[in-house]
Amino acid sequence: MAAQSTDAKIIAAFSDLALKYGYQGTTTKKIAETAGVNESTIFRHFKDKRTILERIINDYLDDVDQVGQNFQHSGDIVTDLQRVADIYNEFVQHHKVVFLVGVRESYQFPEVGKALQKLPVRFVSLVKNNFTKMQAEGEIRADIDTDSEAANFVLMNFGNAVFTFSYQTAKMAIPMTSFKSENVQAFAAHLKTH
Amino acid sequence: MAAQSTDAKIIAAFSDLALKYGYQGTTTKKIAETAGVNESTIFRHFKDKRTILERIINDYLDDVDQVGQNFQHSGDIVTDLQRVADIYNEFVQHHKVVFLVGVRESYQFPEVGKALQKLPVRFVSLVKNNFTKMQAEGEIRADIDTDSEAANFVLMNFGNAVFTFSYQTAKMAIPMTSFKSENVQAFAAHLKTH
DNA sequence: TATGCATGCAAGTGCTTGCTTGCATAATAT
DNA sequence: ATATTATGCAAGCAAGCACTTGCATGCATA
Numbered sequence: 367m368a369a370q371s372t373d374a375k376i377i378a379a380f381s382d383l384a385l386k387y388g389y390q391g392t393t394t395k396k397i398a399e400t401a402g403v404n405e406s407t408i409f410r411h412f413k414d415k416r417t418i419l420e421r422i423i424n425d426y427l428d429d430v431d432q433v434g435q436n437f438q439h440s441g442d443i444v445t446d447l448q449r450v451a452d453i454y455n456e457f458v459q460h461h462k463v464v465f466l467v468g469v470r471e472s473y474q475f476p477e478v479g480k481a482l483q484k485l486p487v488r489f490v491s492l493v494k495n496n497f498t499k500m501q502a503e504g505e506i507r508a509d510i511d512t513d514s515e516a517a518n519f520v521l522m523n524f525g526n527a528v529f530t531f532s533y534q535t536a537k538m539a540i541p542m543t544s545f546k547s548e549n550v551q552a553f554a555a556h557l558k559t560h
Numbered sequence: 561m562a563a564q565s566t567d568a569k570i571i572a573a574f575s576d577l578a579l580k581y582g583y584q585g586t587t588t589k590k591i592a593e594t595a596g597v598n599e600s601t602i603f604r605h606f607k608d609k610r611t612i613l614e615r616i617i618n619d620y621l622d623d624v625d626q627v628g629q630n631f632q633h634s635g636d637i638v639t640d641l642q643r644v645a646d647i648y649n650e651f652v653q654h655h656k657v658v659f660l661v662g663v664r665e666s667y668q669f670p671e672v673g674k675a676l677q678k679l680p681v682r683f684v685s686l687v688k689n690n691f692t693k694m695q696a697e698g699e700i701r702a703d704i705d706t707d708s709e710a711a712n713f714v715l716m717n718f719g720n721a722v723f724t725f726s727y728q729t730a731k732m733a734i735p736m737t738s739f740k741s742e743n744v745q746a747f748a749a750h751l752k753t754h
Numbered sequence: 755t756a757t758g759c760a761t762g763c764a765a766g767t768g769c770t771t772g773c774t775t776g777c778a779t780a781a782t783a784t
Numbered sequence: 785a786t787a788t789t790a791t792g793c794a795a796g797c798a799a800g801c802a803c804t805t806g807c808a809t810g811c812a813t814a
Contacts, residue, residue, distance in 0.1 A: 525719025
């Protein structure tokens with residue numbers, strides 16, 4: 367294990383705790399314990415607690431405008447939507463602190479709420495463009511409303527992500543492999559030209 | 561406006577604030593101000609802050625096992641799913657405090673998390689039963705996987721509910737009328753026998 | 755060897771939180 | 785009329801919070 371910088375240790379501890387207890391429930395004392403660092407050290411590295419979150423948000427902001435940018439259009443609707451679901455899921459997992467704080471505590475962090483809004487916007491347009499292309503190719507039906515379908519698909523992925531985080535302890539969450547092979551597959555099959 | 565009992569005023573104030581600021585962000589001082597009641601009065605009516613929430617959870621629990629019980633099967637898939645979406649939405653609106661605290665702060669309230677899990681379970685089975693019946697009637701396709709379709713529909717409604725609450729200030733939320741006439745309609749149309 | 759930097763440690767500060775207490779007052783029920 | 789009940793009010797308490805400060809210590813660099 368590579369030696370972690372103090373900054374990194376603090377951010378890792380903060381992230382761990384924020385997932386479990388939320389931002390408000392994450393105290394600087396607990397961050398210090400978890401990071402194996404003195405509490406005062408935290409404030410030598412970060413002006414205040416909020417600044418730790420802001421650093422994490424900045425990482426997210428660096429990524430969000432590029433997500434799905436290198437998406438590979440396969441020509442098959444099922445494959446494509448499964449890829450999109452994967453990209454969405456990986457992005458959310460990678461930025462789960464921002465995602466969860468945004469969903470849970472955006473009333474405290476308008477900035478996080480605003481930042482998070484970019485996600486559905488980007489994915490809806492990604493999916494919608496894909497649908498339009500596939501309609502032209504004759505892969506999917508011409509008579510569908512691409513706006514509604516794209517919104518539905520993103521809502522489904524969003525719902526699944528929130529559901530997974532909220533209920534992961536309860537074994538109710540759908541494993542990603544099943545979500546793709548069953549749920550996404552079922553959704554995609556309906557769009558296919560027949 | 562009918563004179564509200566002190567209990568009711570406190571619960572109403574708590575609910576208002578919990579929606580805006582979450583449970584942790586709802587202080588007894590603010591509850592008192594909002595309810596127009598002295599802070600000490602709160603503790604004469606409720607053992608502690610948590611008990612206020614518990615009262616609200618009990619109301620939810622009284623309802624959740626009966627939701628959708630009097631659902632009227634119309635025979636038309638679009639109509640039926642629109643009705644289900646309505647029932648889901650009304651239930652969530654009516655119990656939004658439990659819904660939101662459950663989504664946001666279930667790590668603090670395992671009881672709320674557990675209580676909330678009943679919702680998707682109930683709706684999935686409601687929708688699935690409906691699908692099975694409609695397949696027998698020839699209204700919807702026989703070759704669909706009713707489990708996946710029901711899960712997708714509930715995920716979509718859940719996602720939309722969370723999304724609406726999180727982003728209602730940002731004008732990004734989908735109005736319920738559009739959600740029904742466009743999103744639900746698109747979903748349902750795919751299931752129909754052709 | 756000397757200098758600077760990052761950290762630990764211990765103490766503490768001011769604020770907010772949930773919650774309590776004792777007493778005065780007014781309305782309500784008997 | 786008397787007793788009971790509900791409330792307001794003011795003060796306060798213990799705990800937890802984010803954050804600060806001063807000093808000692810070790811480590812790396814010059």
